[in-house]
Amino acid sequence: ISAELEFYLYPSDAKADEYTFASQCFDMNAPDDYQARLDEIEHIANLQGIQIVSIVSESSAGQYEINIPHSADVLKICDQVMSLKRIVKQVAKRHHLHASFLAKPDLNQAGSGMHFHVSLCNSLLNNYFSSHDLHQPSPTLLKAITGLIELMPASMAILAPNINSYRRFQIGQHVSLEANWNINNRNVAIRLPCSDQQNQRFEYRVAGADCNPYLTVAIILTGLLYGLNHSLEIKKPSHLLKYPDDHIFLPHNQLDALNQFKHHPFIQKTLGKDFCELWHTLKLAEHQCIYNKMTLSEKNWDI
Secondary structure (H helix, E strand, O other): OEEEEEEEEEEEEOOHHHHOOOOOOOOOOHHHHHHHHHHHHHHHHHHOOOOOEOOOOOOOOOOOOOOOOOOHHHHHHHHHHHHHHHHHHHHHHHHOEEEEEEEEEEEEOOEEEEEEEOOOOOOOEEEOOOOOOOOOHHHHHHHHHHHHHHHHHHHHHOOOOHHHHHHHOOOOOOOOOEEEEOOOOOOOOOEEEEEEEEHOOOOOOOOEEEOEEEEEEHHHHHHHHHHHHOOOOOOHHHHOOOOOOOOOOOOOHHHHHHHHHHHHHHHHHHOOHHHHHHHHHHHHHHHHHHHOOOOHHHHHHHO
């Protein structure tokens, strides 16, 4: 597993919706604005034993993505993600900046995701997902993808754990609104990157930057296990889906996601009934706490 973590850096005296200078994805000039800060983030990460493959400018102003290399030690990857979040926030604070890992800090800018690349190898490091034809995924990979897609709607309570998380799911923002897959397509939930035979893998693109990496990896592995251990009808790539029967849409709000999560038998069996009930109860309470607050917009609607 390897991870990609997106985040925003803002001047501490600026609001997210006011920080709007133009930038492009992979902009060669954009990192120069914070190059010293990004170098410091990488330096501190290296001191803690965390290797960073790259830090690149992302879609919106002040948005960056950190990539860390793959490892068979799943807990190590999750630990590194949590450490990187802390490093980014501490470096930002030291230089009077604000680092945001909200899934959608600004409705007019791109959301931030946490993407995981996953391959499946044996003890000899032979990749079970490997295929001689790069345009025809292996049967094992297709089974894994099918399981992930089947469980994805019920997994959303983990992948999008907060009310703000669901604001990220918008058309045209490189985030899928349904459970689907395709080859080298960044608008689907599960992307198969172009790679050589040894490095064939899937990229799970649904989780927001605000997710818990431990639980997110657990729910990804749960879906993978579900696909490998059940005889499911293999899902077609997104461009071959027929509307509406072949489409599996994701819940668009937290309450729907929690309801599906609570009642999915395989997720309960794999993650544990006690945990699922606790997660459902706590997240429901958080949702209610926010819902109980009156917004300024509601007050302005007074007729």
